Amino acid sequence: MDDEKIVGLFWQRDEKAISETSAKYGKLCGKIAYGILGNPQDSEEIVNSAYLRLWESIPPKKPNPFMPFLAKIVRNLALNRYKAEHTQKRYAGEFAVSLDELDECIPDKKSAPSDAGQIREALNAFLEEQKPESRKIFVLRYFYCESIEEIAVKTGYSEGKIKSLLFRLRQKLKTHLESEGISV
Amino acid sequence: MKNEALQDAVSMLDDKYIEEAQQPFPKRKIAPTAIKICLAAAACAATVCAVMFIPHGRAADILVFGKNPSASPVAVRSCDNEVGVIRAFAVEYLDIPVSITSSDKTVVGISGGTLYVEGDKENVYNADFELELFGNASLVWTVPLSDRSVEYELTAQTGKHSRVLTLSFDESENKWTVCEKSAG
Numbered sequence: 001m002d003d004e005k006i007v008g009l010f011w012q013r014d015e016k017a018i019s020e021t022s023a024k025y026g027k028l029c030g031k032i033a034y035g036i037l038g039n040p041q042d043s044e045e046i047v048n049s050a051y052l053r054l055w056e057s058i059p060p061k062k063p064n065p066f067m068p069f070l071a072k073i074v075r076n077l078a079l080n081r082y083k084a085e086h087t088q089k090r091y092a093g094e095f096a097v098s099l100d101e102l103d104e105c106i107p108d109k110k111s112a113p114s115d116a117g118q119i120r121e122a123l124n125a126f127l128e129e130q131k132p133e134s135r136k137i138f139v140l141r142y143f144y145c146e147s148i149e150e151i152a153v154k155t156g157y158s159e160g161k162i163k164s165l166l167f168r169l170r171q172k173l174k175t176h177l178e179s180e181g182i183s184v
Numbered sequence: 185m186k187n188e189a190l191q192d193a194v195s196m197l198d199d200k201y202i203e204e205a206q207q208p209f210p211k212r213k214i215a216p217t218a219i220k221i222c223l224a225a226a227a228c229a230a231t232v233c234a235v236m237f238i239p240h241g242r243a244a245d246i247l248v249f250g251k252n253p254s255a256s257p258v259a260v261r262s263c264d265n266e267v268g269v270i271r272a273f274a275v276e277y278l279d280i281p282v283s284i285t286s287s288d289k290t291v292v293g294i295s296g297g298t299l300y301v302e303g304d305k306e307n308v309y310n311a312d313f314e315l316e317l318f319g320n321a322s323l324v325w326t327v328p329l330s331d332r333s334v335e336y337e338l339t340a341q342t343g344k345h346s347r348v349l350t351l352s353f354d355e356s357e358n359k360w361t362v363c364e365k366s367a368g
Binding site: 028065067068069071072075076079083095098099100102103105106116119120122123124127132133135136139140142143144154155156 | 187188189190191192193194195196197198199201202203204205206207208209211
C-alpha cells in the first residue's frame with residue numbers, strides 16, 4: 001500500500017492504518033529503535049509507542065512524505081528513552097558508538113551554545129554540499145544508527161572504506177560548523 | 185552532553201535526506217568474494233604453468249669460427265684440392281672454435297669428437313659427458329673428418345632452450361659445414 005493511502009486510513013480512523021504501517025515500516029522502525037537502545041524489548045515498546053503517536057497526530061497532520069515523519073517519531077522516542085535511562089544502565093546499541101564518533105565534530109570554539117534550530121540548519125546545509133553517496137552513508141550511520149558492517153553490505157564498500165569516509169565527513173562537518181560560527 | 189546536541193540536530197534532518205538514505209545504492213561492479221578467490225587461484229595456476237612450461241631466459245648465442253651458424257652454414261673445411269689417396273688413408277682432425285655467450289647455465293654435449301674449454305686441454309670431454317658452463321665460454325670441438333657420411337652434433341641447452349649444431353659434409357660445395365639444425 002502506498003504511503004498516501006496509509007495516511008488516508010489514519011484520517012478515516014481505520015485501525016488497519018496501524019497494521020499497514022507495521023507491515024511496510026515495522027522492520028525499519030525496529031532497526032532504528034534497536035540501533036539506539038540495543039535492546040529488543042525496549043525497541044518493540046518504542047515502535048508500538050510510535051504507532052500510538054502516529055494515531056494521535058494524524059489527523060490533524062497529513063505528513064508527506066510519510067516515512068521520514070514516522071522515522072523521526074521512532075528516533076525521538078528512542079532517544080528520550082535512552083536519555084532517561086542511560087544513567088541507570090549502559091546501552092550497547094550502535095547509538096552509543098555513533099555518539100562517541102560525533103564528539104569529533106564538536107567545534108573547539110568556546111562560546112554560548114547555538115540553539116537546536118541553528119545546528120539543524122548548519123547540518124542540513126553541510127549535507128546539501130556532500131555527494132549523494134557520502135550523504136546517504138552519513139544519514140545511515142547517524143540517523144538510522146546502522147553499524148559500519150551493515151552500511152558496508154548496503155554500499156558494497158569495505159568496512160575500512162566506510163570508516164575512513166565517515167571519519168573524513170566528521171572532520172569536514174567540524175570545519176563546517178566552525179565556519180558557520182556554531183557552538184555546541 | 186555536547187554530542188547529544190548534535191544527535192538531536194540529526195533527529196531533525198530534512199525529510200529528503202532521511203528518504204534518500206533508504207534508496208538502494210547503485211550496484212557496484214565488484215566481483216563476489218567467491219569469484220575473486222577463483223580468479224586468484226586461476227592466476228596462481230597460470231603462474232605455476234608459466235614457471236613449468238614456458239622456457240626460461242634465452243638461448244645461448246653460438247658462434248663457429250666467429251660466424252653465426254643459424255644465419256647460414258659456416259664452412260669449416262674445404263676439400264677442393266684434396267688428393268683422393270690422402271682422403272682415403274689419412275685421418276684428419278679439425279679443431280672447430282665454438283664461442284658460447286649466455287647469462288645462464290648452459291650444458292653442452294656432442295655426438296662425436298671431443299670438446300674442451302680453450303686453454304684447458306687437461307679436461308677433454310667426449311660424447312659420453314656433458315660440459316656445464318656458467319656464462320660465456322670459448323670451446324674447441326675436435327672432430328675426425330675421415331668419413332664424409334657421418335654427421336656430428338653439438339647441443340647447447342640453456343634452461344628450456346636448446347640449440348643443435350650439425351657438422352656435415354656438403355657434397356655440392358665439397359666442404360665440411362656447420363649449420364643450425366633446430367632452435368628451441
